[in-house]
Amino acid sequence: MIYDVIIIGGGVTGCCIARTLSKYDLKICVLEKEAEIASGTTKANSGVVHAGYSSAREYIKRYLCIKGNNLYTQAVKELNFPFKRIGSFVVALEDDQIKQLDEVRKKGIEDGIPDLELIFDKDTILDMEPNLTEDVVGVLHAPSAGIVSPYELTFALAENAAMNGVNFFRNHEVIKIKHQDYIFTVRTYGGEFQGRNLINAAGLFSSKISKMLGLDYFSILPRKGEYILFDRNAIQLNKVLFPMATKVSKGILVCPTLHGNTFIGPNAQNITDREDLSTTTAGLKEILEGAKKLVPNLPLRSSIRNFAGIRAVPDTYDFIIDNTDVYGFINVAGILSPGLTATFAIAEKVVDFLELLGLELKVREDYNPIRPKPDRFKDFTKEELDAKIHKDPAWGRIICRCETIPEKEIIDAIRAPVGSKTVDGIKFRCRPGMGRCQGGFCRPRVIEILARELGIQYEEITKRGEDTNILVGKTKDIALRDISGGANEG
Numbered sequence: 001m002i003y004d005v006i007i008i009g010g011g012v013t014g015c016c017i018a019r020t021l022s023k024y025d026l027k028i029c030v031l032e033k034e035a036e037i038a039s040g041t042t043k044a045n046s047g048v049v050h051a052g053y054s055s056a057r058e059y060i061k062r063y064l065c066i067k068g069n070n071l072y073t074q075a076v077k078e079l080n081f082p083f084k085r086i087g088s089f090v091v092a093l094e095d096d097q098i099k100q101l102d103e104v105r106k107k108g109i110e111d112g113i114p115d116l117e118l119i120f121d122k123d124t125i126l127d128m129e130p131n132l133t134e135d136v137v138g139v140l141h142a143p144s145a146g147i148v149s150p151y152e153l154t155f156a157l158a159e160n161a162a163m164n165g166v167n168f169f170r171n172h173e174v175i176k177i178k179h180q181d182y183i184f185t186v187r188t189y190g191g192e193f194q195g196r197n198l199i200n201a202a203g204l205f206s207s208k209i210s211k212m213l214g215l216d217y218f219s220i221l222p223r224k225g226e227y228i229l230f231d232r233n234a235i236q237l238n239k240v241l242f243p244m245a246t247k248v249s250k251g252i253l254v255c256p257t258l259h260g261n262t263f264i265g266p267n268a269q270n271i272t273d274r275e276d277l278s279t280t281t282a283g284l285k286e287i288l289e290g291a292k293k294l295v296p297n298l299p300l301r302s303s304i305r306n307f308a309g310i311r312a313v314p315d316t317y318d319f320i321i322d323n324t325d326v327y328g329f330i331n332v333a334g335i336l337s338p339g340l341t342a343t344f345a346i347a348e349k350v351v352d353f354l355e356l357l358g359l360e361l362k363v364r365e366d367y368n369p370i371r372p373k374p375d376r377f378k379d380f381t382k383e384e385l386d387a388k389i390h391k392d393p394a395w396g397r398i399i400c401r402c403e404t405i406p407e408k409e410i411i412d413a414i415r416a417p418v419g420s421k422t423v424d425g426i427k428f429r430c431r432p433g434m435g436r437c438q439g440g441f442c443r444p445r446v447i448e449i450l451a452r453e454l455g456i457q458y459e460e461i462t463k464r465g466e467d468t469n470i471l472v473g474k475t476k477d478i479a480l481r482d483i484s485g486g487a488n489e490g
């Protein structure tokens with residue numbers, strides 16, 4: 001079969017393009033090298049839907065961010081992913097920073113960011129955010145900023161795209177591309193694919209993909225950001241809190257999550273290994289010191305996890321969204337922050353490019369933009385739960401005690417379109433292992449359910465794909481093998 005569009009990369013960018021295109025009568029596939037989608041930069045970031053004032057005016061990322069922020073309102077109605085417009089503060093701690101913030105405000109309003117305001121009255125500010133430092137002298141308030149769960153958004157996009165006919169191929173790393181007679185032949189470790197149009201949304205590896213077609217006109221620098229995550233309800237925050245921005249980043253923020261946790265971070269550290277997600281003592285110290293300037297009473301004893309994400313920073317420092325010299329090949333590369341915010345606007349731009357290339361965009365008669373909200377134990381009343389448990393006892397078997405996740409939610413996550421097949425996939429899809437014990441209690445149970453549902457042995461279950469197996473065999477079998485091995489040797 002020859003696809004109309006092949007998309008390389010199953011991060012938020014690739015999945016959003018796939019979902020946007022799934023409206024049309026086209027044959028589309030997504031090729032992802034990892035065992036799960038949302039395994040790259042999309043997995044670990046701040047999850048802030050930015051208002052759009054922070055990028056300079058010469059960058060397209062500024063305008064795609066403002067537009068993308070606005071597009072979330074409709075998208076959340078259709079895709080039912082966790083998102084809240086809680087608003088953000090940029091916090092000024094010195095009088096002369098106010099003038100700078102006022103410049104940012106004026107430009108933001110001119111560019112269409114709604115309701116941007118400066119607030120100077122300390123009582124009003126501390127009423128809105130009681131845990132903020134008393135040293136605050138003013139804030140830039142952006143009510144349109146929000147928080148989103150980046151991977152849950154991406155799962156929703158992929159599920160809806162798959163419902164509308166998009167094929168997803170995971171564990172399919174692209175290794176070679178040929179372009180001949182207007183057809184791309186894409187070789188992966190899982191087989192060959194042919195398509196008329198090819199979209200490169202490979203994140204940190206997008207320059208490598210572009211070079212496979214001889215297009216060597218940009219480079220991507222990996223820049224790591226570390227985080228500390230605090231337990232649910234350890235501190236109450238109402239807004240996303242930013243310091244004054246620096247030249248390289250928006251600075252270390254303090255931010256609530258949609259699941260009631262709080263995190264601090266990220267720092268910004270250039271690295272060479274694109275997969276180095278380690279955290280360092282120096283890095284964690286740096287973010288702690290930065291965050292304390294905004295919220296001095298951080299609940300340090302309640303930290304439950306440190307983690308890191310890697311930005312794909314292009315040498316232009318702006319998104320690269322290009323109809324290239326190779327007919328039908330579109331680079332969607334260097335999607336650094338605010339790429340998550342801009343994602344719906346980026347996808348629209350790609351569709352416009354494809355239309356320019358002559359792709360016929362006829363809306364499918366059976367297109368369904370609605371991805372139903374997954375059923376969640378926590379959303380039901382006691383009466384509703386009783387009825388559910390009566391019908392299916394898996395609703396009553398709690399697997400993750402920290403996050404109160406029943407077996408039924410895990411089964412649904414496995415059976416969903418583009419369902420999860422690894423322990424991490426399940427964790428990111430419905431949260432067992434996200435809580436205080438970090439999977440200490442529920443992991444064996446999750447392995448058991450995965451093995452049963454997928455019809456495979458426990459030893460075949462992996463944490464996040466190839467070479468990350470968790471179990472090596474049954475303790476008794478291994479002990480017996482060792483004993484008999486020993487006897488033979490004797």
Ligand SMILES: Cc1cc2nc3c(=O)[nH]c(=O)nc-3n(C[C@H](O)[C@H](O)[C@H](O)COP(=O)(O)OP(=O)(O)OC[C@H]3O[C@@H](n4cnc5c(N)ncnc54)[C@H](O)[C@@H]3O)c2cc1C
Pocket residue numbers: 008009010011012013014031032033034037038039040041042043044045046047048049050172173174175201202203204205206209224225226266309310311312335336337338339340341342
């Ligand atoms: C620390 C940090 C904080 C951030 N905070 C925010 C924020 O608050 N708000 C915001 O808007 N943005 C934020 N961002 C940016 C946002 O996370 C990114 O813009 C977005 O996740 C990029 O998604 P992507 O799909 O382009 O890349 P990715 O998620 O990396 O997806 C690319 C995919 O391509 C796959 N791939 C790579 N090579 C191949 C191959 N050869 N074959 C097949 N598949 C391949 C990868 O496995 C990966 O899944 C932040 C980023 C970081 C790192």
